[in-house]
Amino acid sequence: MDCGAYRQIFGNKMRHLRQEQGITQEQLAESIGKTTEHISFLERGERSPSFEVILEIAKALNVSVSHLMNIDQPDDYSETLNTLIAAPVAPSLVDPVEEPITTKDERISDVERLSSAFEGIREMQKLADEYGIHDILQDNGGKVLQVLILLGLRISPGREGNDAIDADGNEYELKTLNRALNKNAGVTTHHHLNKDILHKYRSVKAWYIAIYEGIELIEIYKVYPSILEEKFQEWEKKLENQDSINNPKIPMRLVRQGELMYSKYTNSPKQTKLDI
Known part of the structure; x- marks a missing residue:
């Protein structure tokens, strides 16, 4: 397995541990002194963590370094996922979903809300530029x-x-x-x-x-x-x-x-x- 594949496994495990504890990328980034973008790169397997960052992530997620870095063996959640993929539940055993959890109209509404919010963010950025803050x-x-x-x-x-x-x-x-x-x-x-x-x-x-x-x-x-x-x-x-x-x-x-x-x-x- 090449380094890129191991980076992706590490990123998946890091994301699972973070989500399991209800920690957002922004919260994790702030707790270790990195940007949210840096956390996103790590979880997508697009960047390799330094030794110092590994220590900080393990501390922030309240796990041992050995547990965080144990990427050769699948965790329990991976085995569970593989079981579900191999033996899916029969449709007759579950109630049909009445409607999607997120409807098309709701998605459109969120896009409109985001667009509206960004108008305010753009105005805030203009003000920030005057104070020497570029992002x-x-x-x-x-x-x-x-x-x-x-x-x-x-x-x-x-x-x-x-x-x-x-x-x-x-x-x-x-x-x-x-x-x-x-x-x-x-x-x-x-x-x-x-x-x-x-x-x-x-x-x-x-x-x-x-x-x-x-x-x-x-x-x-x-x-x-x-x-x-x-x-x-x-x-x-x-x-x-x-x-x-x-x-x-x-x-x-x-x-x-x-x-x-x-x-x-x-x-x-x-x-x-x-x-x-």
Whole structure:
């Protein structure tokens, strides 16, 4: 069996485990710090996962790496499927379906709804372009746009990730966290954090960390690097013996030591200067 076939088997197993737990591609992507498109590529067998991604996927799906990578032997669900294919149920044993689960009219209606929704998305993208976000459907672009507008920031040109600047040119690190995925999850940093990235983390004016519940913004905290220094020192010590660290997290106890800039319950964001 060639590599492409094994990639497809891995993708099928990954998709089955994800769907079995009721996790969407977007949720899985956010939990491992990848894009939804990347998850889709993996599940279709069009891309090979790195070792680091395999570890993150296994953790997110709450399975062992050996179980996730056991692609030589079919799982129980594959055997069940093969049984059903080999011995289909006789039509006389089941009640006929009165109508399709999704009718043609319903499909047309959904297409029209999607078309209508995209008109709003296109308008939102025009606004996002003004803030330096070129795809609001990728990498939490819509959420980042919301944070930028509330705080009066813009994406910093030529910088990696979601770095932002204010009217005075001060630079900030932007992070979003969806607590609906994991109430106790820390804030994702970087999948290959090295000494250069750590230096950048220390040198920004502050970190803005937005806490979401699904798509609903709950809070935004302004966290100065001095608050995060204990984690920076911990990572720095690890980097003495290795080139990079795979996605270290910032605990919420440190985030909440920062200044509360926005709360859903007060709805009064503290903005920086808006005229850039």
